[in-house]
Amino acid sequence: NAGVMQNPRHLVRRRGQEARLRCSPMKGHSHVYWYRQLPEEGLKFMVYLQKENIIDESGMPKERFSAEFPKEGPSILRIQQVVRGDSAAYFCASSPSRVGTGSYEQYFGPGTRLTVT
Amino acid sequence: QKEVEQNSGPLSVPEGAIASLNCTYSDRGSQSFFWYRQYSGKSPELIMFIYSNGDKEDGRFTAQLNKASQYVSLLIRDSQPSDSATYLCAVFYAGNNRKLIWGLGTSLAVNP
Numbered sequence: 001n002a003g004v005m006q007n008p009r010h011l012v013r014r015r016g017q018e019a020r021l022r023c024s025p026m027k028g029h030s031h032v033y034w035y036r037q038l039p040e041e042g043l044k045f046m047v048y049l050q051k052e053n054i055i056d057e058s059g060m061p062k063e064r065f066s067a068e069f070p071k072e073g074p075s076i077l078r079i080q081q082v083v084r085g086d087s088a089a090y091f092c093a094s095s096p097s098r099v100g101t102g103s104y105e106q107y108f109g110p111g112t113r114l115t116v117t
Numbered sequence: 118q119k120e121v122e123q124n125s126g127p128l129s130v131p132e133g134a135i136a137s138l139n140c141t142y143s144d145r146g147s148q149s150f151f152w153y154r155q156y157s158g159k160s161p162e163l164i165m166f167i168y169s170n171g172d173k174e175d176g177r178f179t180a181q182l183n184k185a186s187q188y189v190s191l192l193i194r195d196s197q198p199s200d201s202a203t204y205l206c207a208v209f210y211a212g213n214n215r216k217l218i219w220g221l222g223t224s225l226a227v228n229p
Contacts, residue, residue: 048214
């Protein structure tokens with residue numbers, strides 16, 4: 001059973017370019033979460049999505065950042081016109097589709113390390 | 118504001134000792150509690166979750182939950198140098214859109 005998959009693992013972009021990060025959740029998982037982590041800092045929630053729906057984007061910067069989880073294919077986190085401050089590790093996590101106590105654990109992908117030069 | 122607090126550490130223990138990691142949370146409506154381990158440069162890895170008062174054991178790990186005092190702890194018995202990592206506590210609140218609230222983590226160093 002494959003885990004959460006993210007690609008690319010490392011991404012280098014020049015200032016002003018676009019970064020596109022992909023995440024495929026575990027089989028049977030319909031909830032996807034994106035997090036950002038700066039070196040030596042904690043996880044920062046960005047957005048929570050289900051298929052074709054953004055459920056909570058309270059952690060997303062208002063500009064340049066967007067996320068989607070289409071009916072077919074992986075979830076995409078897009079960062080337009082990247083700046084040096086966007087350099088970080090971006091983690092995707094997924095959780096099971098079932099409901100009820102004990103159903104809310106999240107499983108993380110290996111992350112994408114974005115470097116903006 | 119719902120919060121999860123952890124001592125940032127570092128917590129330093131000798132090899133073979135018991136490491137005790139603590140986490141407190143602010144909302145009594147919390148339902149489920151999770152411990153993750155994160156090695157430097159890697160992604161968080163789920164170790165255990167607990168949702169009933171008391172202890173839950175899995176190998177060398179024991180999670181302890183006390184809802185009355187609003188804390189959850191993780192005990193690591195027979196600590197090994199390979200346990201050296203940052204341990205993250207996360208809490209699920211019903212009605213919070215399936216989001217977890219995360220602590221900032223406690224850094225653990227197990228010394229040979």
